Amino acid sequence: MSPENAHKAAAADHPILDLIQNRWSPRAFDANTPVLDSDVHIMLEAARWAPSSNNAQPWRYVYGRRGSAGFDRIRATLKESNVIWAENAGVLAIVAARLTFDDGRLNPHAEYDTGQSVAFLVLQGTALGLWLHQMAGFDAGKAVETLGIPEGFVPLTAVAVGHRTDHLTLPTDRLRERELAPRKRRPIPNIAAEGTWSAALNM
Amino acid sequence: MSPENAHKAAAADHPILDLIQNRWSPRAFDANTPVLDSDVHIMLEAARWAPSSNNAQPWRYVYGRRGSAGFDRIRATLKESNVIWAENAGVLAIVAARLTFDDGRLNPHAEYDTGQSVAFLVLQGTALGLWLHQMAGFDAGKAVETLGIPEGFVPLTAVAVGHRTDHLTLPTDRLRERELAPRKRRPIPNIAAEGTWSAALNM
Numbered sequence: 001m002s003p004e005n006a007h008k009a010a011a012a013d014h015p016i017l018d019l020i021q022n023r024w025s026p027r028a029f030d031a032n033t034p035v036l037d038s039d040v041h042i043m044l045e046a047a048r049w050a051p052s053s054n055n056a057q058p059w060r061y062v063y064g065r066r067g068s069a070g071f072d073r074i075r076a077t078l079k080e081s082n083v084i085w086a087e088n089a090g091v092l093a094i095v096a097a098r099l100t101f102d103d104g105r106l107n108p109h110a111e112y113d114t115g116q117s118v119a120f121l122v123l124q125g126t127a128l129g130l131w132l133h134q135m136a137g138f139d140a141g142k143a144v145e146t147l148g149i150p151e152g153f154v155p156l157t158a159v160a161v162g163h164r165t166d167h168l169t170l171p172t173d174r175l176r177e178r179e180l181a182p183r184k185r186r187p188i189p190n191i192a193a194e195g196t197w198s199a200a201l202n203m
Numbered sequence: 204m205s206p207e208n209a210h211k212a213a214a215a216d217h218p219i220l221d222l223i224q225n226r227w228s229p230r231a232f233d234a235n236t237p238v239l240d241s242d243v244h245i246m247l248e249a250a251r252w253a254p255s256s257n258n259a260q261p262w263r264y265v266y267g268r269r270g271s272a273g274f275d276r277i278r279a280t281l282k283e284s285n286v287i288w289a290e291n292a293g294v295l296a297i298v299a300a301r302l303t304f305d306d307g308r309l310n311p312h313a314e315y316d317t318g319q320s321v322a323f324l325v326l327q328g329t330a331l332g333l334w335l336h337q338m339a340g341f342d343a344g345k346a347v348e349t350l351g352i353p354e355g356f357v358p359l360t361a362v363a364v365g366h367r368t369d370h371l372t373l374p375t376d377r378l379r380e381r382e383l384a385p386r387k388r389r390p391i392p393n394i395a396a397e398g399t400w401s402a403a404l405n406m
Contacts, residue, residue, distance in 0.1 A: 010252045012248050012251075012252065013244075013248055014241075014244050014245045014247075014248035015245060016245060016248050016249045016252065016327055017222075017249065017326065017327055019220075020249050020252050020323055020326075020327065021252070023252075023254075025254055038217075041216075041217050041391065042217045042218060044217075044391050044394065044395045045215050045216055045217035045219050045391065046219045046220060046223050047394065047395075048215075048388045048389065048390075048391065048394060049215065049219070049223050049224070049226075049386075049388060050322060051227075051228055051325070051337055053337075053339040053360075054339070055387070055388075057389050057394065059394055060394055060395070060404045061394060061396070062395070062396050062397075062398070062399065062400055062404075063395065063396075063397055064398055068397075068398060070397060070399060073398075073399070097315075109314075109318075109359070109360070111312075111314040111315045111318070112300075112314045112315065112317060112321075113318055114315060114318065115312075115314070115315035115316055115317065115318025115322070116318040116319065116321060116322040116325075117322075118315075118319060119253060119318070119319040119320075119322030119323055120223055120322055120326075122254070122319075123220065123223075123323075123326060124219055124220055124223065134254055134256075136256040136257070136311070136312055147399050147400050148399055148400040149400050150400070150405060153404075156312070156315055157256075157312070157315070183252075184258070185251045185252060185260060186251065186260050187251075188244065188247050188248065188251065191247065191250065191251060191260065191262060191263055191264060192247045192250075192263070192264040192265070192266065193264070193266075194265075194266060194267065194268075194271075194273060195265070195267055195271060195272060195273030196265065196273060196276070196350050196351055197350050197351040197352050197353065201263045201265075201356075
Protein backbone atom coordinates (compact mmCIF):
# COMPACT_ATOMS: atom_id res chain seq x y z
CA MET A 1 0.00 0.00 0.00
CA SER A 2 1.02 3.61 -0.48
CA PRO A 3 0.08 5.60 2.60
CA GLU A 4 -1.47 9.02 2.08
CA ASN A 5 1.59 10.64 3.60
CA ALA A 6 3.93 9.27 0.92
CA HIS A 7 4.38 12.84 -0.35
CA LYS A 8 6.92 13.93 2.24
CA ALA A 9 9.97 14.04 -0.06
CA ALA A 10 12.30 16.84 1.01
CA ALA A 11 11.71 20.16 -0.75
CA ALA A 12 15.37 20.12 -1.78
CA ASP A 13 16.89 23.11 -3.56
CA HIS A 14 19.58 20.95 -5.22
CA PRO A 15 19.41 17.45 -6.79
CA ILE A 16 20.27 15.06 -3.98
CA LEU A 17 20.17 11.27 -3.69
CA ASP A 18 16.64 9.85 -3.79
CA LEU A 19 17.47 7.96 -0.61
CA ILE A 20 18.16 11.20 1.24
CA GLN A 21 15.30 13.10 -0.36
CA ASN A 22 12.67 10.50 0.42
CA ARG A 23 13.79 9.41 3.88
CA TRP A 24 11.87 10.73 6.85
CA SER A 25 10.98 9.42 10.29
CA PRO A 26 7.46 8.04 10.38
CA ARG A 27 5.42 6.91 13.37
CA ALA A 28 2.72 4.88 11.62
CA PHE A 29 4.40 1.48 11.53
CA ASP A 30 2.65 -1.61 10.20
CA ALA A 31 2.44 -4.16 13.01
CA ASN A 32 1.57 -6.90 10.54
CA THR A 33 4.69 -6.82 8.37
CA PRO A 34 7.87 -8.10 9.99
CA VAL A 35 11.38 -6.98 9.11
CA LEU A 36 13.33 -9.76 7.39
CA ASP A 37 16.39 -11.18 9.15
CA SER A 38 18.34 -10.64 5.94
CA ASP A 39 17.40 -6.94 5.95
CA VAL A 40 18.60 -6.56 9.54
CA HIS A 41 21.95 -8.04 8.55
CA ILE A 42 22.27 -5.83 5.48
CA MET A 43 21.58 -2.74 7.60
CA LEU A 44 24.20 -3.80 10.15
CA GLU A 45 26.66 -4.50 7.36
CA ALA A 46 26.18 -0.92 6.11
CA ALA A 47 26.58 0.36 9.68
CA ARG A 48 29.94 -1.46 9.94
CA TRP A 49 31.51 0.42 7.06
CA ALA A 50 31.07 3.95 8.35
CA PRO A 51 34.24 5.99 8.81
CA SER A 52 35.51 6.70 12.32
CA SER A 53 38.33 8.48 14.06
CA ASN A 54 41.32 6.09 14.27
CA ASN A 55 38.96 3.46 12.81
CA ALA A 56 37.77 2.94 16.40
CA GLN A 57 34.25 1.91 15.27
CA PRO A 58 32.66 2.92 18.60
CA TRP A 59 29.10 1.97 17.54
CA ARG A 60 27.21 -0.87 19.21
CA TYR A 61 23.68 -2.09 18.49
CA VAL A 62 21.34 -4.21 20.61
CA TYR A 63 18.13 -5.08 18.80
CA GLY A 64 15.03 -7.17 19.14
CA ARG A 65 12.34 -8.34 16.77
CA ARG A 66 8.68 -7.72 17.58
CA GLY A 67 7.38 -10.55 19.74
CA SER A 68 10.74 -11.31 21.34
CA ALA A 69 11.89 -10.71 24.90
CA GLY A 70 14.61 -8.38 23.57
CA PHE A 71 12.02 -6.22 21.79
CA ASP A 72 9.99 -6.03 24.99
CA ARG A 73 13.03 -5.03 27.02
CA ILE A 74 13.78 -2.19 24.62
CA ARG A 75 10.13 -1.15 24.41
CA ALA A 76 10.09 -0.90 28.22
CA THR A 77 12.88 1.71 28.09
CA LEU A 78 10.91 4.05 25.76
CA LYS A 79 8.97 7.06 26.91
CA GLU A 80 5.25 6.33 26.89
CA SER A 81 4.78 8.94 24.14
CA ASN A 82 7.05 6.81 21.95
CA VAL A 83 5.75 3.40 23.04
CA ILE A 84 2.28 4.15 21.65
CA TRP A 85 3.60 4.16 18.07
CA ALA A 86 7.02 2.48 18.25
CA GLU A 87 5.60 -0.76 19.61
CA ASN A 88 4.25 -1.43 16.09
CA ALA A 89 7.74 -1.42 14.55
CA GLY A 90 9.23 -4.71 13.37
CA VAL A 91 12.52 -4.13 15.15
CA LEU A 92 13.56 -1.92 18.04
CA ALA A 93 17.20 -1.17 18.75
CA ILE A 94 19.32 0.67 21.27
CA VAL A 95 22.42 2.36 19.87
CA ALA A 96 25.36 2.72 22.24
CA ALA A 97 28.83 4.20 21.92
CA ARG A 98 32.11 2.96 23.36
CA LEU A 99 33.66 5.95 25.07
CA THR A 100 37.33 4.97 24.95
CA PHE A 101 39.93 3.78 22.49
CA ASP A 102 41.55 0.35 22.97
CA ASP A 103 44.36 1.96 24.97
CA GLY A 104 41.86 3.41 27.46
CA ARG A 105 42.12 7.04 26.35
CA LEU A 106 38.82 8.89 25.94
CA ASN A 107 37.55 8.86 22.33
CA PRO A 108 36.27 12.42 21.77
CA HIS A 109 34.55 11.35 18.53
CA ALA A 110 32.65 8.36 19.95
CA GLU A 111 29.23 9.99 19.72
CA TYR A 112 29.88 11.76 16.41
CA ASP A 113 31.12 8.55 14.78
CA THR A 114 28.24 6.53 16.18
CA GLY A 115 25.94 9.05 14.53
CA GLN A 116 27.73 8.41 11.24
CA SER A 117 27.22 4.67 11.56
CA VAL A 118 23.51 5.08 12.30
CA ALA A 119 23.18 7.41 9.29
CA PHE A 120 24.65 4.66 7.09
CA LEU A 121 22.26 2.15 8.66
CA VAL A 122 19.30 4.47 8.09
CA LEU A 123 20.09 5.06 4.41
CA GLN A 124 20.71 1.33 3.86
CA GLY A 125 17.36 0.54 5.51
CA THR A 126 15.71 3.16 3.31
CA ALA A 127 17.25 1.50 0.24
CA LEU A 128 15.64 -1.77 1.37
CA GLY A 129 12.21 -0.11 1.51
CA LEU A 130 12.22 0.12 5.30
CA TRP A 131 11.55 3.16 7.47
CA LEU A 132 13.49 4.16 10.56
CA HIS A 133 12.71 6.55 13.37
CA GLN A 134 15.35 7.45 15.95
CA MET A 135 14.27 8.43 19.43
CA ALA A 136 16.03 10.45 22.10
CA GLY A 137 13.05 9.71 24.36
CA PHE A 138 14.10 6.60 26.24
CA ASP A 139 15.49 5.79 29.68
CA ALA A 140 19.22 5.25 29.19
CA GLY A 141 19.71 4.06 32.77
CA LYS A 142 17.02 1.46 32.34
CA ALA A 143 18.60 0.34 29.06
CA VAL A 144 21.95 -0.08 30.81
CA GLU A 145 20.31 -2.16 33.50
CA THR A 146 17.94 -4.36 31.51
CA LEU A 147 20.22 -4.94 28.50
CA GLY A 148 23.36 -5.37 30.62
CA ILE A 149 25.34 -2.55 28.98
CA PRO A 150 28.71 -2.44 30.76
CA GLU A 151 30.69 0.53 32.01
CA GLY A 152 32.50 2.39 29.25
CA PHE A 153 29.53 2.20 26.90
CA VAL A 154 26.70 4.75 26.83
CA PRO A 155 23.27 4.30 25.19
CA LEU A 156 22.60 7.25 22.87
CA THR A 157 19.38 6.60 20.97
CA ALA A 158 16.61 4.11 20.40
CA VAL A 159 15.58 3.23 16.84
CA ALA A 160 12.33 1.85 15.45
CA VAL A 161 12.57 -0.02 12.13
CA GLY A 162 9.70 -1.29 10.06
CA HIS A 163 7.20 -0.84 7.29
CA ARG A 164 4.93 2.19 7.07
CA THR A 165 1.20 2.19 7.09
CA ASP A 166 -1.58 4.80 6.94
CA HIS A 167 -1.34 7.75 9.34
CA LEU A 168 -4.94 7.07 10.41
CA THR A 169 -3.70 4.06 12.36
CA LEU A 170 -1.93 6.40 14.80
CA PRO A 171 -3.71 6.67 18.16
CA THR A 172 -3.95 10.46 18.64
CA ASP A 173 -4.91 13.51 16.57
CA ARG A 174 -1.55 15.08 17.30
CA LEU A 175 0.39 12.08 16.00
CA ARG A 176 -1.79 11.91 12.88
CA GLU A 177 -1.16 15.61 12.19
CA ARG A 178 2.58 15.29 12.73
CA GLU A 179 2.73 12.35 10.34
CA LEU A 180 1.38 14.57 7.54
CA ALA A 181 3.34 17.73 8.43
CA PRO A 182 5.90 18.82 5.84
CA ARG A 183 9.59 18.30 6.66
CA LYS A 184 11.44 21.50 7.48
CA ARG A 185 15.12 22.32 7.52
CA ARG A 186 17.32 25.39 7.94
CA PRO A 187 18.32 26.89 4.57
CA ILE A 188 21.93 26.30 3.47
CA PRO A 189 23.09 29.83 4.47
CA ASN A 190 22.05 28.94 8.03
CA ILE A 191 24.22 25.80 8.14
CA ALA A 192 27.20 26.62 5.92
CA ALA A 193 29.45 29.58 5.22
CA GLU A 194 32.33 30.03 2.81
CA GLY A 195 35.66 31.30 4.07
CA THR A 196 34.77 32.18 7.62
CA TRP A 197 31.95 31.97 10.18
CA SER A 198 28.82 33.93 9.32
CA ALA A 199 26.22 35.45 11.66
CA ALA A 200 23.56 33.44 9.82
CA LEU A 201 25.03 30.30 11.44
CA ASN A 202 24.36 31.55 14.97
CA MET A 203 20.60 31.16 14.96
CA MET B 204 42.07 8.24 -14.50
CA SER B 205 41.54 5.19 -12.38
CA PRO B 206 44.11 5.13 -9.60
CA GLU B 207 45.75 1.81 -8.80
CA ASN B 208 44.09 1.80 -5.40
CA ALA B 209 40.60 1.79 -6.89
CA HIS B 210 40.17 -1.75 -5.57
CA LYS B 211 39.37 -0.81 -1.99
CA ALA B 212 35.65 -1.71 -2.05
CA ALA B 213 34.58 -3.04 1.34
CA ALA B 214 34.76 -6.81 1.72
CA ALA B 215 31.12 -6.80 2.73
CA ASP B 216 29.42 -9.98 3.92
CA HIS B 217 25.97 -8.73 2.84
CA PRO B 218 24.82 -6.79 -0.26
CA ILE B 219 25.03 -3.13 0.72
CA LEU B 220 24.66 0.10 -1.22
CA ASP B 221 27.45 0.65 -3.77
CA LEU B 222 27.94 4.10 -2.27
CA ILE B 223 28.72 2.59 1.12
CA GLN B 224 30.75 -0.30 -0.26
CA ASN B 225 33.00 1.86 -2.42
CA ARG B 226 33.48 4.85 -0.13
CA TRP B 227 36.74 5.13 1.72
CA SER B 228 38.95 7.97 2.92
CA PRO B 229 41.84 8.60 0.53
CA ARG B 230 44.82 10.88 0.98
CA ALA B 231 46.02 11.12 -2.63
CA PHE B 232 43.99 14.11 -3.80
CA ASP B 233 44.40 15.60 -7.25
CA ALA B 234 45.51 19.21 -6.87
CA ASN B 235 44.66 19.92 -10.50
CA THR B 236 40.95 19.14 -10.46
CA PRO B 237 38.75 21.58 -8.56
CA VAL B 238 35.46 20.73 -6.86
CA LEU B 239 32.53 22.35 -8.67
CA ASP B 240 30.47 24.97 -6.82
CA SER B 241 27.36 23.04 -7.79
CA ASP B 242 28.75 19.88 -6.16
CA VAL B 243 29.47 21.76 -2.92
CA HIS B 244 25.87 22.93 -2.85
CA ILE B 245 24.49 19.47 -3.56
CA MET B 246 26.58 18.03 -0.70
CA LEU B 247 25.35 20.72 1.69
CA GLU B 248 21.78 20.13 0.54
CA ALA B 249 22.17 16.44 1.47
CA ALA B 250 23.71 17.43 4.81
CA ARG B 251 20.64 19.60 5.56
CA TRP B 252 18.21 16.71 5.38
CA ALA B 253 19.75 14.48 8.03
CA PRO B 254 17.55 13.59 10.99
CA SER B 255 18.21 15.18 14.37
CA SER B 256 16.85 15.13 17.89
CA ASN B 257 13.99 17.67 18.10
CA ASN B 258 14.94 18.63 14.53
CA ALA B 259 17.58 20.87 16.13
CA GLN B 260 19.95 20.52 13.12
CA PRO B 261 23.06 21.30 15.20
CA TRP B 262 25.49 20.92 12.26
CA ARG B 263 27.48 23.88 10.91
CA TYR B 264 30.01 23.91 8.06
CA VAL B 265 32.71 26.45 7.22
CA TYR B 266 34.51 25.65 4.00
CA GLY B 267 37.03 27.06 1.58
CA ARG B 268 38.08 26.29 -1.96
CA ARG B 269 41.72 25.66 -2.79
CA GLY B 270 43.43 28.95 -3.51
CA SER B 271 41.13 30.99 -1.27
CA ALA B 272 41.91 32.67 2.05
CA GLY B 273 39.30 30.44 3.72
CA PHE B 274 41.04 27.29 2.49
CA ASP B 275 44.35 28.60 3.81
CA ARG B 276 42.81 29.40 7.20
CA ILE B 277 41.47 25.85 7.51
CA ARG B 278 44.72 24.33 6.22
CA ALA B 279 46.58 26.24 8.92
CA THR B 280 44.50 24.48 11.63
CA LEU B 281 45.48 20.98 10.40
CA LYS B 282 48.19 18.86 11.97
CA GLU B 283 51.28 18.87 9.78
CA SER B 284 50.80 15.13 9.14
CA ASN B 285 47.46 16.00 7.54
CA VAL B 286 48.57 19.17 5.75
CA ILE B 287 51.03 17.23 3.59
CA TRP B 288 48.21 15.44 1.79
CA ALA B 289 45.06 17.45 2.58
CA GLU B 290 46.43 20.62 1.01
CA ASN B 291 45.82 19.00 -2.39
CA ALA B 292 42.08 18.66 -1.78
CA GLY B 293 39.72 20.92 -3.73
CA VAL B 294 37.79 21.96 -0.62
CA LEU B 295 38.60 21.93 3.08
CA ALA B 296 35.89 22.28 5.70
CA ILE B 297 35.54 22.53 9.44
CA VAL B 298 32.45 20.86 10.90
CA ALA B 299 31.09 22.35 14.11
CA ALA B 300 28.14 21.51 16.35
CA ARG B 301 25.79 23.84 18.18
CA LEU B 302 25.73 22.61 21.76
CA THR B 303 22.33 23.93 22.87
CA PHE B 304 18.73 23.92 21.74
CA ASP B 305 17.02 27.24 20.92
CA ASP B 306 15.80 27.48 24.51
CA GLY B 307 19.34 27.31 25.84
CA ARG B 308 19.17 23.77 27.23
CA LEU B 309 22.12 21.51 26.43
CA ASN B 310 21.51 19.31 23.37
CA PRO B 311 22.91 15.92 24.36
CA HIS B 312 22.72 14.71 20.75
CA ALA B 313 24.55 17.63 19.15
CA GLU B 314 27.67 15.62 18.27
CA TYR B 315 25.82 12.45 17.31
CA ASP B 316 23.47 14.35 15.00
CA THR B 317 26.32 16.33 13.47
CA GLY B 318 27.92 12.98 12.67
CA GLN B 319 24.72 11.95 10.91
CA SER B 320 24.71 15.10 8.79
CA VAL B 321 28.34 14.59 7.78
CA ALA B 322 27.59 10.97 6.86
CA PHE B 323 24.83 12.19 4.53
CA LEU B 324 27.25 14.75 3.07
CA VAL B 325 29.92 12.07 2.57
CA LEU B 326 27.58 9.67 0.76
CA GLN B 327 26.21 12.49 -1.39
CA GLY B 328 29.74 13.53 -2.30
CA THR B 329 30.56 9.91 -3.11
CA ALA B 330 27.52 9.79 -5.41
CA LEU B 331 28.92 12.83 -7.23
CA GLY B 332 32.22 11.02 -7.83
CA LEU B 333 34.05 12.95 -5.10
CA TRP B 334 36.14 11.59 -2.23
CA LEU B 335 36.08 12.80 1.34
CA HIS B 336 38.47 12.30 4.23
CA GLN B 337 37.53 13.42 7.73
CA MET B 338 40.27 14.39 10.15
CA ALA B 339 40.32 14.52 13.92
CA GLY B 340 43.85 15.93 13.64
CA PHE B 341 43.35 19.67 13.68
CA ASP B 342 43.64 22.46 16.23
CA ALA B 343 40.08 23.23 17.35
CA GLY B 344 41.17 26.26 19.36
CA LYS B 345 42.89 27.73 16.34
CA ALA B 346 39.79 27.05 14.22
CA VAL B 347 37.65 28.89 16.77
CA GLU B 348 40.01 31.82 16.65
CA THR B 349 40.79 32.13 12.95
CA LEU B 350 37.31 31.29 11.65
CA GLY B 351 35.50 33.31 14.33
CA ILE B 352 33.46 30.41 15.73
CA PRO B 353 31.40 31.84 18.60
CA GLU B 354 30.73 30.43 22.05
CA GLY B 355 28.14 27.67 22.07
CA PHE B 356 29.59 26.03 18.95
CA VAL B 357 32.40 23.47 18.99
CA PRO B 358 34.53 22.38 16.01
CA LEU B 359 34.49 18.59 15.76
CA THR B 360 36.27 17.54 12.59
CA ALA B 361 38.01 18.82 9.49
CA VAL B 362 37.08 17.39 6.08
CA ALA B 363 39.02 17.23 2.83
CA VAL B 364 36.95 16.94 -0.36
CA GLY B 365 38.27 16.35 -3.82
CA HIS B 366 39.19 14.06 -6.67
CA ARG B 367 41.54 11.13 -6.19
CA THR B 368 44.80 10.54 -7.93
CA ASP B 369 47.53 7.91 -7.88
CA HIS B 370 48.92 6.88 -4.50
CA LEU B 371 52.44 7.46 -5.85
CA THR B 372 51.80 11.19 -5.62
CA LEU B 373 51.80 10.93 -1.82
CA PRO B 374 54.97 12.30 -0.22
CA THR B 375 56.00 9.45 2.11
CA ASP B 376 56.34 5.67 1.97
CA ARG B 377 54.02 5.32 4.93
CA LEU B 378 51.24 7.33 3.27
CA ARG B 379 51.65 5.40 0.03
CA GLU B 380 51.35 2.10 1.93
CA ARG B 381 48.30 3.24 3.89
CA GLU B 382 46.59 4.34 0.68
CA LEU B 383 46.78 0.75 -0.63
CA ALA B 384 46.00 -1.03 2.66
CA PRO B 385 42.71 -2.96 2.73
CA ARG B 386 39.85 -1.49 4.73
CA LYS B 387 39.13 -3.36 7.94
CA ARG B 388 36.08 -3.43 10.18
CA ARG B 389 34.86 -5.36 13.22
CA PRO B 390 32.63 -8.30 12.23
CA ILE B 391 28.90 -7.87 12.86
CA PRO B 392 28.91 -10.00 16.08
CA ASN B 393 31.37 -7.46 17.51
CA ILE B 394 29.04 -4.50 16.86
CA ALA B 395 25.53 -5.93 17.21
CA ALA B 396 23.72 -8.38 19.46
CA GLU B 397 20.15 -9.64 19.42
CA GLY B 398 18.06 -9.45 22.57
CA THR B 399 20.63 -8.31 25.06
CA TRP B 400 24.27 -7.17 25.36
CA SER B 401 26.89 -9.73 24.38
CA ALA B 402 30.48 -10.08 25.60
CA ALA B 403 31.60 -9.88 21.95
CA LEU B 404 30.60 -6.19 22.01
CA ASN B 405 33.05 -5.35 24.79
CA MET B 406 36.23 -5.61 22.80
